Amino acid sequence: MAKSARNEFDPQAFLAKVGDGKTVLIFHKNEAVFSQGDAADTVFYIQKGRVKVVVLSEQGKEAVVGIFEPGQFFGEGCLNGHPLRISTTTALEDCVITAITKTAMLAVLHAEPKFSELFMSYLLSRNSRIEEDLIDQLFNSSEKRLARLLLLLANFGKGGSPQPIKVHVSQETLAEMIGTTRSRVSFFMNKFRKLGFISYNGEIEVHNSLLNAVLHDKPQIQRD
Template sequence: MAGKSGSKPFDPKDFLAKVGAGKTISKYQKDQTIFSQGEVADTVFYVQKGRVKVVVLSDQGKEAVVGILEAGQFFGEGCLSGHELRIATTTALEECLLTAIRKSTMIAALHDEPKFSELFVAYLLKRNSRIEEDLIDQLFNSSEKRLARLLLLLANFGKEGNPTPIKPQISQETLAEMIGTTRSRVSFFMNKFRRLGFITYNGKIEVHRSLLNAVLYEKPTLERD
């Protein structure tokens, strides 16, 4: 593999951006399924462009959106820890460009290339931190505050640079599934946020910094369940 003596230094971003042994790059159209729950798990995916929705189906047939992934994130890595079958269904929310890495190729890269291992471990740590935050959010915060936090995350608040409108458009049904409430409650809160000037909501959702201030400083405009 790259990075050996006398060869070009290994670049993990370059590794993920190019086709190679055990790697393919594919485009997925909006609403196209990438893999389905219950399928054989033998590949790790990396998002080069676009956003991917992760949905879990219960034994009773109830669906829940458990995540929305964006450029720079991996998914399907459960196959590295012994999952033989997919535990969720993933769908493109918009046109996506994805790198698919066979399990054996992924394991070899993690073993042989320290820079790639560092990148992947950093992703895992960040993802686990997000899972912990989501759990605390579900346990202690109202559905209104959970929606506010989700909108801030989808708008990339807290990252470098200015926040951007939420793209692609996320339906109220999807927002409701992600925070564990009903669509009617989400509709009520969205209209309230718009009335208070926290968001602009007219065909697309644009989140204003005032919503972040309301969440951080526990303003009474955000109720508790």
């Protein structure tokens, strides 16, 4: 007999509650969730807040390689046999994060098709984003890369209304993410504001005109 609706597995409810091999943690702004070189034995899921992922080279140079937001997993490399963390993840704001041990994660992936579907959807989406980022770095100007990053950070929707970037991201961080200098980012941000693509009202607001400029490759956004 089929399970009743009340007994059906709910992935979101599973991720929101403490259970076997699963804890809900609070991280404050600028607090590290894990550091590069730490043992990798846990997968994390963001309930609230955003985190940034930073990689440190052997020469001591840092690079921001991603920003994750609510509804996303990170640290899943442990499922693929990575014994150590290859990056440092830090809270950009106060965060509520579910930590799931590798053992518990593998068990629920095997036992619950709905959870497996949710996780697979995330992995496919993440893979597509990585491919898009690579193409962006190879073929687009730093100005266009900044425009795309602002649209992604603002979760720009279909409504066309200004979308605020609700977390403070410094120009240094933006520069690291698109592979340019802070001074270039400052120049482009001022240009975007003058063109009406973005505005400042305590936080950055991204306008529909920026999306149109990127999609239609308008001449206001130049190639390097």
